[in-house]
Amino acid sequence: MTIFLTSASTTALISAEQSYGNEEKKRGAIFTKHSVVDFMLDLIGYVPSANLHEKRLLEPSFGGGRFVLSAVDRLISSWKLSDKHDSYEALLDSIRAVELDTQTFLGFKAELKSHLMGHGIAKAASIHLVNTWLIHDDFLWTEFLEGFDFIIGNPPYVRQELIVPDLLAAYRRSFQTMVGRADLYVPFIERSLDLLKPNGQFSFICADAWVKNEYGRLLRQKVADDFHLRFYVDMYGVSAFEVSVGAYPSITVIERAKPGVSRVAKSESADRNYLSGLRDALLEPDGPGKRVAVSEIDRVANGANPWLLSVNHSLSIIRDMESRFPTLQDAGCRIGIGVATGADKVFIAPFDELDVEDDRKLPLATNKDVEGGRLKWTGKGVVNPYTDAGRLVDLAEYPRLAAHLEQHRGVLEKRHTAKADIVRRWYKTIDRVTPSLMLEPKLLIPDIKGNGDAIAYDPGTLYPHHNLYFITSSAWNLRALQALLRSGIAHMFVEAYSVKIGGGYLRFQAQNLRRIRIPRWDEVALVDQQEMTSAGEAGEKLSAELLERIYQLETGDLAFLEGEN
Numbered sequence: 001m002t003i004f005l006t007s008a009s010t011t012a013l014i015s016a017e018q019s020y021g022n023e024e025k026k027r028g029a030i031f032t033k034h035s036v037v038d039f040m041l042d043l044i045g046y047v048p049s050a051n052l053h054e055k056r057l058l059e060p061s062f063g064g065g066r067f068v069l070s071a072v073d074r075l076i077s078s079w080k081l082s083d084k085h086d087s088y089e090a091l092l093d094s095i096r097a098v099e100l101d102t103q104t105f106l107g108f109k110a111e112l113k114s115h116l117m118g119h120g121i122a123k124a125a126s127i128h129l130v131n132t133w134l135i136h137d138d139f140l141w142t143e144f145l146e147g148f149d150f151i152i153g154n155p156p157y158v159r160q161e162l163i164v165p166d167l168l169a170a171y172r173r174s175f176q177t178m179v180g181r182a183d184l185y186v187p188f189i190e191r192s193l194d195l196l197k198p199n200g201q202f203s204f205i206c207a208d209a210w211v212k213n214e215y216g217r218l219l220r221q222k223v224a225d226d227f228h229l230r231f232y233v234d235m236y237g238v239s240a241f242e243v244s245v246g247a248y249p250s251i252t253v254i255e256r257a258k259p260g261v262s263r264v265a266k267s268e269s270a271d272r273n274y275l276s277g278l279r280d281a282l283l284e285p286d287g288p289g290k291r292v293a294v295s296e297i298d299r300v301a302n303g304a305n306p307w308l309l310s311v312n313h314s315l316s317i318i319r320d321m322e323s324r325f326p327t328l329q330d331a332g333c334r335i336g337i338g339v340a341t342g343a344d345k346v347f348i349a350p351f352d353e354l355d356v357e358d359d360r361k362l363p364l365a366t367n368k369d370v371e372g373g374r375l376k377w378t379g380k381g382v383v384n385p386y387t388d389a390g391r392l393v394d395l396a397e398y399p400r401l402a403a404h405l406e407q408h409r410g411v412l413e414k415r416h417t418a419k420a421d422i423v424r425r426w427y428k429t430i431d432r433v434t435p436s437l438m439l440e441p442k443l444l445i446p447d448i449k450g451n452g453d454a455i456a457y458d459p460g461t462l463y464p465h466h467n468l469y470f471i472t473s474s475a476w477n478l479r480a481l482q483a484l485l486r487s488g489i490a491h492m493f494v495e496a497y498s499v500k501i502g503g504g505y506l507r508f509q510a511q512n513l514r515r516i517r518i519p520r521w522d523e524v525a526l527v528d529q530q531e532m533t534s535a536g537e538a539g540e541k542l543s544a545e546l547l548e549r550i551y552q553l554e555t556g557d558l559a560f561l562e563g564e565n
Contacts, residue, residue, distance in 0.1 A: 031064045032154050032205060035272040036240045036251075038070060042279045043231055043253050044201035046071060046150050052078035053090050055149040058195065059097040060139040060188055065108040067153050068097045068133075069115060076119045088125040092132050096148070098139040105136045140171065140187055147197040154205050155188035177222060180215035183207065189219060193227060196256040201230075205240060208250040209499045214511055217304040224301040228257040231282050232300070232309055234266045248499065262300040264309050265293060306497050306515075314492050317557060318517075325517040325551070332475025332521070335510050336437075338365070338464030339382060340430040342415045346408040347429060348465070351381030356401040360384055360393070362438050365462035367446045373486060374539060375444070375456045382463060384433040392428055431466070438463040443471040443482055445490075445508050455486050457536065469510055476521045479536030480529060484550070487541040488561030490516060524550055 084090035116126035175187035210216030231253035341347040364380040395402035544558040
């Protein structure tokens with residue numbers, strides 16, 4: 001999984017391991033466990049009984065070679081059972097494996113030759129096979145004369161800021177799915193899917209962010225248009241690799257075939273016996289097996305939409321709500337995020353200690369002010385360098401503000417947001433401060449939380465920081481909306497559409513909040529409006545029974561929310 005990137009002016013060694021931080025990983029020591037490799041090979045049908053010498057398998061970034069070695073063992077077993085077992089040349093087209101890092105490539109080349117000789121293949125034949133199978137190149141630019149029946153592996157996980165700019169631009173021009181903040185594994189998936197033969201099977205174990213995040217939208221569209229997501233196995237919390245990694249992986253099995261029902265499971269272990277049972281349940285022809293929890297979900301790949309992969313009751317509820325109710329925004333709510341300054345140590349401090357003119361600072365709301373869903377200001381303030389009309393103030397008119405900013409000028413001028421016009425705009429914040437927002441009643445929602453409890457009501461006293469999202473509305477009673485969202489509705493939608501991060505927390509980002517469905521306020525019965533408002537003012541949540549009335553559901557449909565709150 002090591003990648004050697006070059007441009008006309010820059011050479012940079014980048015590896016998937018480096019983004020995880022410790023020296024063992026930097027040396028390329030992230031290997032998929034043998035049990036997981038075998039599990040994936042079983043799922044795509046790469047088994048000795050399948051006449052593998054007549055098929056073609058690709059590993060796009062072989063690294064330590066775990067997938068290649070296991071595939072070779074199965075290939076040799078299949079070949080020896082066939083009538084072609086007297087000629088190793090029958091194996092020449094069976095495998096292609098690509099690696100860009102020279103040291104990794106050469107090391108595995110020698111290992112694979114010894115491995116083949118251990119299977120009884122002559123030295124000269126082993127050398128011929130290795131030289132044919134292994135390709136020293138960047139997979140994204142490698143030319144292949146024909147497609148593949150099987151593509152499998154663990155692609156490089158490299159953040160785009162670590163990629164040489166010229167090469168990143170070239171990738172963006174060549175691969176339509178590499179948009180936004182897409183990591184390198186996204187074009188690896190795109191290219192692999194393009195190389196699949198009809199009915200070919202693809203399986204990667206990699207970070208799961210692309211199935212829900214905004215940057216995965218075009219890749220999801222590609223899968224929905226031309227492929228069938230056969231299996232999705234959530235590996236969150238499972239030690240799928242030989243060392244601990246920071247990403248949250250999943251296993252996808254995608255077929256070049258008409259879309260159909262997907263089988264979805266949450267793996268609880270990387271133990272070989274456990275994965276054997278999960279494999280049998282996923283492959284059971286008459287429906288998912290009963291020994292391991294496997295669900296069948298229709299329309300997982302649905303255009304560019306995030307994949308809803310819940311294996312619980314909430315999936316059908318969400319789809320029903322989406323078919324009958326508007327989004328928060330369509331119901332008359334505005335969703336936004338607080339101010340990003342680009343230099344918090346300059347612009348943010350205890351309110352009383354900010355030595356600027358009184359009209360050049362605002363009381364600031366941060367994560368610490370909304371713990372437990374109740375607003376309690378901790379005394380922070382933010383410097384406001386903007387007029388009410390949205391222009392930067394003239395510092396000559398504000399000597400205290402000018403003095404405060406001038407002592408930090410060196411820091412402020414180095415920021416990317418200031419470089420475009422250092423002479424006139426060196427003291428701007430990334431986001432414009434709009435003082436009228438402070439005076440608006442609003443709900444404040446921390447970006448990262450476990451269950452959505454910390455949704456607080458601000459009557460119009462604080463300005464939100466960048467780590468807080470806010471909701472304002474002239475259509476909805478915000479106290480009532482606070483009670484509704486804190487009762488599990490926000491968590492249900494965000495959990496379905498959000499990618500988990502460290503500690504199992506969810507990202508309550510605007511893109512996920514915008515997925516939440518609510519009725520229009522004027523369509524809620526008056527008696528229910530009153531009960532919701534009272535609950536919000538008392539800091540209470542709504543009962544499942546009240547939520548079911550509001551959403552016109554059957555009794556008991558939302559009972560599961562009470563167990564999660």
